[in-house]
Amino acid sequence: MNxxxxxxxxxxxxxxxxxxxxxSTRLTGTAxxxxxxxxxxxxxxxxxxxxxxxxxxRALTGSQFYAKFGGEGEPGRIDALAEIERKTGLNxxxxxxxxxxxxxxxxxxxxxxxxxxxxxxxALVFVTGRFDAARLESSIPEAGKASxxxxxxxxxxxxATGKSNGAVALLDAGILVAGDxxxxxxxxxxxxxxHGIRDSQQLVAQLQSIEPGSTFWAVGxxxxxxxxxxQVGGPAANLPSxxxxxxxxxxxxxxxxxxxxxxxxxxxxxxxADVVRGFSAMLSLQAGQKAELAQIADSISVATEAExxxxxxxxxxxxxxxxxxxxxxxxxxxxxKAADEVQN
Amino acid sequence: xxxxxxxxxxxxxxxxxxxxxxISIERMxxxxxxxxVFLLLALPVLLGGLLxxxxxxxxxxxxxxxxxxxxxxxxxxxxxxxxxLLFGSALISDGVDSKTLxxxxxRPISRLSIFLGEFLAYLVTVLTLTVPCVVLTYVVxxxxxxxxxxxxxxNLIQDLGxxxxxxxxxxxxxxxxxxxxxxxxxxxxxxxxxWEGFVANxxxxxxxxxxTAYARSLIRHRPSEEGLAELFSKFFGVGESxxxxxxxxxxCLALAVWIFSRREYVISS
Numbered sequence: 001m002n003x004x005x006x007x008x009x010x011x012x013x014x015x016x017x018x019x020x021x022x023x024s025t026r027l028t029g030t031a032x033x034x035x036x037x038x039x040x041x042x043x044x045x046x047x048x049x050x051x052x053x054x055x056x057x058r059a060l061t062g063s064q065f066y067a068k069f070g071g072e073g074e075p076g077r078i079d080a081l082a083e084i085e086r087k088t089g090l091n092x093x094x095x096x097x098x099x100x101x102x103x104x105x106x107x108x109x110x111x112x113x114x115x116x117x118x119x120x121x122x123a124l125v126f127v128t129g130r131f132d133a134a135r136l137e138s139s140i141p142e143a144g145k146a147s148x149x150x151x152x153x154x155x156x157x158x159x160a161t162g163k164s165n166g167a168v169a170l171l172d173a174g175i176l177v178a179g180d181x182x183x184x185x186x187x188x189x190x191x192x193x194x195h196g197i198r199d200s201q202q203l204v205a206q207l208q209s210i211e212p213g214s215t216f217w218a219v220g221x222x223x224x225x226x227x228x229x230x231q232v233g234g235p236a237a238n239l240p241s242x243x244x245x246x247x248x249x250x251x252x253x254x255x256x257x258x259x260x261x262x263x264x265x266x267x268x269x270x271x272x273a274d275v276v277r278g279f280s281a282m283l284s285l286q287a288g289q290k291a292e293l294a295q296i297a298d299s300i301s302v303a304t305e306a307e308x309x310x311x312x313x314x315x316x317x318x319x320x321x322x323x324x325x326x327x328x329x330x331x332x333x334x335x336x337k338a339a340d341e342v343q344n
Numbered sequence: 345x346x347x348x349x350x351x352x353x354x355x356x357x358x359x360x361x362x363x364x365x366x367i368s369i370e371r372m373x374x375x376x377x378x379x380x381v382f383l384l385l386a387l388p389v390l391l392g393g394l395l396x397x398x399x400x401x402x403x404x405x406x407x408x409x410x411x412x413x414x415x416x417x418x419x420x421x422x423x424x425x426x427x428x429l430l431f432g433s434a435l436i437s438d439g440v441d442s443k444t445l446x447x448x449x450x451r452p453i454s455r456l457s458i459f460l461g462e463f464l465a466y467l468v469t470v471l472t473l474t475v476p477c478v479v480l481t482y483v484v485x486x487x488x489x490x491x492x493x494x495x496x497x498x499n500l501i502q503d504l505g506x507x508x509x510x511x512x513x514x515x516x517x518x519x520x521x522x523x524x525x526x527x528x529x530x531x532x533x534x535x536x537x538x539w540e541g542f543v544a545n546x547x548x549x550x551x552x553x554x555x556t557a558y559a560r561s562l563i564r565h566r567p568s569e570e571g572l573a574e575l576f577s578k579f580f581g582v583g584e585s586x587x588x589x590x591x592x593x594x595x596c597l598a599l600a601v602w603i604f605s606r607r608e609y610v611i612s613s
Contacts, residue, residue, distance in 0.1 A: 003370070003373070003374040004369045004370050004373045004374060007373055007374060007472055008373070008468065008472050010476075011471075011472040011473070011475060011476045014476040014479065014480065015475045015476050015479045015504075018476075018479035018480060018482065018483045019479060019497070019500065019501070021483065021493060022482065022483070022486075022493050022494055022496075022497035022500055023494065023497045024494075025492055025493040025494035025497075026492075026493075026494025026495070026497045027494070028494075130564065131564075174564075174565075
């Protein structure tokens with residue numbers, strides 16, 4: 001089989017060379033392109049994002065935490081997920097790898113004075129996973145509610161009823177970008193011109209300071225944080241302004257979160273640390289009613305380093321379980337009954 | 345008597361199938377038919393090369409999307425079933441024409457070994473012709489694009505698996521047709537272009553009874569279809585598709601072996 005053997009070996013050599021080239025390019029390319037936890041394809045997210053946060057959905061769904069607490073939730077949640085899977089072929093727990101959300105600075109500013117409503121449609125959501133693109137696409141335009149446009153290999157769906165200016169862009173090989181139309185257009189423009197997150201040195205530095213392997217993370221600048229603080233109200237409203245915050249955490253073997261906030265000066269940093277310590281002390285004082293709160297208070301550690309405030313918290317799964325029992329369905333029912341009595 | 349029994353004792357199945365494979369591959373691979381099929385399979389590589397050298401203005405597809413279209417529509421939907429028909433239906437009849445079947449039938453080897461050896465030779469032949477063409481199409485269409493060559497590398501591996509499964513299943517179906525009918529080419533073409541070509545795009549449950557609906561469901565990164573195909577095309581989960589194609593292939597192969605082992609062949613001198 002000399003002739004056959006030669007042909008088979010030639011075919012095998014061509015195939016192995018092509019596949020090897022593709023995978024080596026993938027490995028080296030990704031290593032160069034990634035910034036912190038941001039996947040290379042998401043680097044086209046806008047550089048003027050005030051806040052960027054993300055979840056490693058694969059790590060989340062594969063965690064012991066998810067196994068213990070993931071199945072619980074509002075009634076009908078499982079049915080809703082099954083319905084999504086039936087219509088789109090998408091099982092979020094199985095098919096989504098990661099989610100990155102970028103909120104733009106100008107988008108979060110109040111549109112007119114006194115307008116303090118949130119504008120959730122201004123967030124740009126980037127999702128990677130294994131989508132059945134054709135099935136997903138066929139499920140979106142339902143009864144003329146969305147208009148479809150194909151441009152440069154990307155399918156863009158726009159809300160057609162005029163109620164909002166939302167858009168969803170389906171990029172090939174399992175990438176989905178959703179947000180308001182202008183933000184999605186910015187993302188697509190950045191993608192073709194090579195602009196994006198890398199244009200902001202501050203954002204790149206913040207992202208690179210996130211611990212590798214974090215399940216969830218967030219970085220933010222001053223505009224979003226001051227807005228969040230004012231919306232939370234209470235002691236948080238009186239917090240000194242913060243220049244930036246980097247937060248990240250994991251879920252196994254216990255839930256751990258680290259946050260580093262950078263204040264304007266050392267004095268402000270001390271004030272922020274004092275507010276967090278005060279909050280921790282309040283939790284300890286309530287230990288008589290719920291013993292778990294004292295454990296949570298103990299798990300929070302606060303330290304200052306020049307104008308930076310380091311906050312760490314570690315909560316075991318057992319503690320969460322114990323909290324859930326005291327705040328569980330029966331607890332919630334009691335609270336609801338009490339609220340009804342007050343209303344009557 | 346003892347000597348005659350020893351000579352006529354049937355050889356073990358796999359050892360005999362291996363020998364049949366080595367002889368059959370030499371009959372199948374370095375043949376003009378393989379050369380023309382290879383040229384047909386290499387058409388997307390040539391067209392892709394032209395497209396990269398003379399890129400049309402405002403092309404609404406990326407290189408990877410073009411590759412997705414080629415693998416889903418050109419390879420899996422049309423060409424691979426046709427290649428399977430050309431090689432699979434002629435599996436035994438070619439052996440009759442070239443007298444290799446005469447040689448095998450007069451040796452102490454079971455008909456199961458003959459069929460398995462022939463089918464393995466078919467698989468190796470069609471994979472030798474197909475795999476480099478799919479890989480080269482990917483390289484030509486994706487190298488040097490903004491997304492890069494590495495972007496769809498995992499999809500390339502999945503596509504090669506989908507191609508192999510398509511060739512196996514259709515090969516089994518046409519091998520069954522080849523051992524059952526005297527002239528399997530026309531019924532095979534009718535099956536491919538009437539049943540598989542139209543019924544797969546019918547509304548309702550009709551696509552459930554076609555192989556192409558399961559084969560195309562294996563290409564997860566295919567571009568969306570437009571027009572009627574977009575409205576009616578039915579897609580299945582990967583696990584379900586692999587299971588249906590695999591079971592169909594194995595069942596057809598078993599039936600083909602069963603018919604082949606009972607059929608009488610008139611061997612001309």
